[in-house]
Amino acid sequence: MEARIEKIKQSLQSKGYKLTPQREATVRVLLENEEDHLSAEDVFMLVKDKAPEIGLATVYRTLELLSELHVVEKMNFGDGVARYDLRSESNHHHHHHLICVQCGAVDEIMEDWLTPLEERLEREYQFKVLDHRLDFQGICHRCKDKALPPEAE
């Protein structure tokens, strides 16, 4: 964890930015909640525990900055809030999301299933793929286990 912070610090410094206490607290929150997809507000509330004086604007600015540095990825699941995901170490960041329409949970699958498709896209559509995103909406295993009675939407 310290090593990852150190690395992020270097990313920042290489572009002339500093790892201020607020930024460090924000990064720590992201590291500690790597599995989740936190909104800015989520991050803000968690950071407040570490650095109560921080302002929401700083969190937004930090997330924006980390996003530019490709340390985090800003994403959008259609609920009207931006969510932020720490990018994995690997050069490609190909994880996919399982979004449960019942409980709202977002799980990740780390497998990369799309390489053959990307090759096909470049060949058949002349589209140079830089990144992709694959989300599935459905019912997660937890909700399936709960075996809720079927109900009309």
Place this chain on the structure above:
Amino acid sequence: MEARIEKIKQSLQSKGYKLTPQREATVRVLLENEEDHLSAEDVFMLVKDKAPEIGLATVYRTLELLSELHVVEKMNFGDGVARYDLRSESNHHHHHHLICVQCGAVDEIMEDWLTPLEERLEREYQFKVLDHRLDFQGICHRCKDKALPPEAE
């Protein structure tokens, strides 16, 4: 086209809603721009040509309504605006997007490449897939043709 409007009219009526002139104008705009992914504002401006007295709120309400009826799909490409897509006739709406990071164009591919993956998800992750979404970010063929000089981001 008239046939599709008629169908949508029936969808509305089956739930007790009416196809008012404003709604019809909105639907027509969507039909005429099926290839694009219009934002509410886009739709509003186009509808104004047909029905100048319409209000933006009505467009939002109509799009929301059509969304509930699964006539359109509300989506989000991460630029902070909701975009609306007419759903295709087929029961599954599996199109994928090619989003150009250079010019912002969004093209569609209608092929459905994911059925095997969905089966695997259900088997291995116990996740019941209801829908999915697959977007690729990259450089579209038009921008590639322009052969812009490579530049560091």
Place this chain on the structure above:
DNA sequence: CTGTCTGCAAAGACTTTGCACCACG
């Protein structure tokens, strides 16, 4: 000092809601 970074509050962008009025059965 010089430039970056911060908190706060104000402004902004997009969307939703409240309300009085309209239209149609």
Place this chain on the structure above:
DNA sequence: CGTGGTGCAAAGTCTTTGCAGACAG
């Protein structure tokens, strides 16, 4: 006349920006 629908304006939500002060080199 009752229900849904509308336009307008106001309110809401999420995010960005302006600004004066803090802080580090």
